[in-house]
Amino acid sequence: MxxxxxxxxxxxxxxxxxxxxxxxxxxxxxxxxxxxxxxxxxxxxxxxxxxxxxxxxxxxxxxxxxxxxxxxxxxxxxxxxxxxxxxxxxxxxxxxxxxEYIIPGKFLIAVSGAHGKGTTTAMIAAILEKANFDPTCLVGAKVSSWGRNYRLGGSKYFVLEADEYKERFLVYRPDFAVITNIDYDHPDYFKNIESVKSAFSKFVNNLKPGSVLVNGPDVDLKNPNGQTKKLEVVENFDLKLPGNYNKLNASLAAIAARSLNIKEKIIKETLESFPGLARRFEFKGEEKGVLVFDDYAVHPKEISETLKATREKFPDRIIWLVFQPHTFSRLKVFFGDFVSVFEDSPVDKILLVDIFAARERNEGTISSSDLVTKIKKKEVRYISSLDETAAYIAKYTSVGNVIMTMGAGDIYKLPDMILKKLSNKS
The missing domain is CATH 3.40.50.720 (NAD(P)-binding Rossmann-like Domain)
Incomplete structure (x- = not known):
C-alpha cells in the first residue's frame, strides 16, 4: 500500500x-x-x-x-x-x-518482560539519543523528557516496548531483544507460567539471523539465531529513580548500549540523569505539606517492589497507598498474593477503590471489598469512588504524609483530584 x-x-x-x-x-x-x-x-x-x-x-x-x-x-x-x-x-x-508499514528497513530493538519493560525501553532510547543514534521509539507510557510516548528519529534504529499479552509481540522480528524477566500475569489469557514461558520462547525464535538477545538475571532463554547475553550482576548506578528494580532496568539498558559500542561515559551519564516515565513513581505535586505520587503497578510483585522503594525514600513518614485493582481475573487469580503483599507492605494506611474492569465484564464474583476483609495487620479501608477517596484523603492526611496512588486504570485521575481538594482545605 x-x-x-x-x-x-x-x-x-x-x-x-x-x-x-x-x-x-x-x-x-x-x-x-x-x-x-x-x-x-x-x-x-x-x-x-x-x-x-x-x-x-x-x-x-x-x-x-x-x-x-x-x-x-x-x-x-x-x-x-x-x-x-x-x-x-x-x-x-x-x-x-x-x-508491516513502519518498522521494515529498521534495526528493531524490542524490549519485553513481565515487569520493567517500559522503563528499560525508554532508557535504551535515551542512551541512543544521547549517542546521536537518533532512534525512533515507542513506549507504552509518556517519557518525561519527551512529554509523550514516542520519539520520531531519522536513523535506522527503532526501539520498541513489546507486549507479551495475547502474544502480540510475535508480529515482530527483532534484530536485538531484551527480556527483563518472565512472570505469570494476564491470567485472562495465559493459563499458567508455562504458557507465559512458551510465548517468550516463540518471541526469541522470531529473532532475525545474527541477532542479539539480552536476558535478565532470571531469564534462561537461548537465541537460536545469534548471540545470547545475560545480566549477571546488577550495576550500582546512582539513579534519580528509586528502587533496586530500576537499577536492574538500567543494567539491562547498559548491556544493550555496550552491544552497540556506545561509550561508557554516555551510558553512565544518560542513565544517572534519566528522569523516568509518567506513572512510574511519578511525583504529581505537593499541597498543604502532603506529597502525592502515582504509579502504574498492578501485579503483586510490582506493588511490593514499588512500596519498598517508597519506604526507602521516605523512611520516617506516614505513607498512604491508594490501590485500584486492574481486571477481575487478575485479582481473582492472585488474590492470596495481594493479601500477603498488602499485609507485609511498609505503608501505614491502605485504601482500595473499585476494580477497573478494562477489557473484562463484572460477573459479580470478586470485588475490592473482598480483599479488604482478608487483609489483617494493616489499617485498610474500601471506598468505592475516586471522588470519595480524594475527599477522605484531604480530610485525614496531615503535613508530611506521602500518598501513593497505584493502578493501570483511571486512577491516574486521582492525584490531581487529591491535590485540588487539599488546596481547598482550610
Whole structure:
C-alpha cells in the first residue's frame, strides 16, 4: 500500500496513540477516533484529527483501518469495525500496522518482560539519543523528557516496548531483544507460567539471523539465531529513580548500549540523569505539606517492589497507598498474593477503590471489598469512588504524609483530584 488514508480506532490508547503519531510523521494520511477525544497519551497536536465515538461514517475514503486490540475484546459487534470488514477495508491491530508499514528497513530493538519493560525501553532510547543514534521509539507510557510516548528519529534504529499479552509481540522480528524477566500475569489469557514461558520462547525464535538477545538475571532463554547475553550482576548506578528494580532496568539498558559500542561515559551519564516515565513513581505535586505520587503497578510483585522503594525514600513518614485493582481475573487469580503483599507492605494506611474492569465484564464474583476483609495487620479501608477517596484523603492526611496512588486504570485521575481538594482545605 502506498502512503494512503489510514484510520485509527481507539487512538487514545497507550500504544495506538503512538502508532497514530508515527504513521502521521511517516507520510500517511491519518484520522482517528475514540470514545473520548482527549487522553493522557494522545499528542495534543493531533487531537484535531480525532473524532469522538465510533461510527461507520469515519470510513469514507479510508484504505486501512487500524484498531486498538481492546476494541474487539470489549465490543465484538462494533459497528465501525464490522462495517469496515463488510466494505472490504483491510483491518489490523496497531502492532501489526507497525510491523508491516513502519518498522521494515529498521534495526528493531524490542524490549519485553513481565515487569520493567517500559522503563528499560525508554532508557535504551535515551542512551541512543544521547549517542546521536537518533532512534525512533515507542513506549507504552509518556517519557518525561519527551512529554509523550514516542520519539520520531531519522536513523535506522527503532526501539520498541513489546507486549507479551495475547502474544502480540510475535508480529515482530527483532534484530536485538531484551527480556527483563518472565512472570505469570494476564491470567485472562495465559493459563499458567508455562504458557507465559512458551510465548517468550516463540518471541526469541522470531529473532532475525545474527541477532542479539539480552536476558535478565532470571531469564534462561537461548537465541537460536545469534548471540545470547545475560545480566549477571546488577550495576550500582546512582539513579534519580528509586528502587533496586530500576537499577536492574538500567543494567539491562547498559548491556544493550555496550552491544552497540556506545561509550561508557554516555551510558553512565544518560542513565544517572534519566528522569523516568509518567506513572512510574511519578511525583504529581505537593499541597498543604502532603506529597502525592502515582504509579502504574498492578501485579503483586510490582506493588511490593514499588512500596519498598517508597519506604526507602521516605523512611520516617506516614505513607498512604491508594490501590485500584486492574481486571477481575487478575485479582481473582492472585488474590492470596495481594493479601500477603498488602499485609507485609511498609505503608501505614491502605485504601482500595473499585476494580477497573478494562477489557473484562463484572460477573459479580470478586470485588475490592473482598480483599479488604482478608487483609489483617494493616489499617485498610474500601471506598468505592475516586471522588470519595480524594475527599477522605484531604480530610485525614496531615503535613508530611506521602500518598501513593497505584493502578493501570483511571486512577491516574486521582492525584490531581487529591491535590485540588487539599488546596481547598482550610
Amino acid at each position: 502506498d502512503k494512503k488514508n489510514v484510520h485509527f480506532m481507539g487512538v487514545g490508547g497507550s500504544g495506538c496513540s503512538a502508532a497514530f503519531a508515527l504513521a502521521r510523521h511517516s507520510g500517511f494520511e491519518v484520522s482517528g477516533c475514540d470514545l473520548e477525544k482527549t487522553s493522557p497519551y494522545l499528542d495534543k497536536k493531533l487531537t484535531k484529527l480525532v473524532q469522538t465515538g465510533h461510527s461507520s461514517s469515519h470510513l469514507v475514503g479510508v484504505d486501512l483501518l487500524v484498531y486498538s486490540p481492546a476494541i474487539p475484546l470489549l465490543d465484538q459487534a462494533n459497528k465501525e469495525l464490522t462495517s469496515a470488514q463488510e466494505k472490504g477495508i483491510r483491518t489490523m491491530p496497531w502492532e501489526k500496522f507497525l510491523a
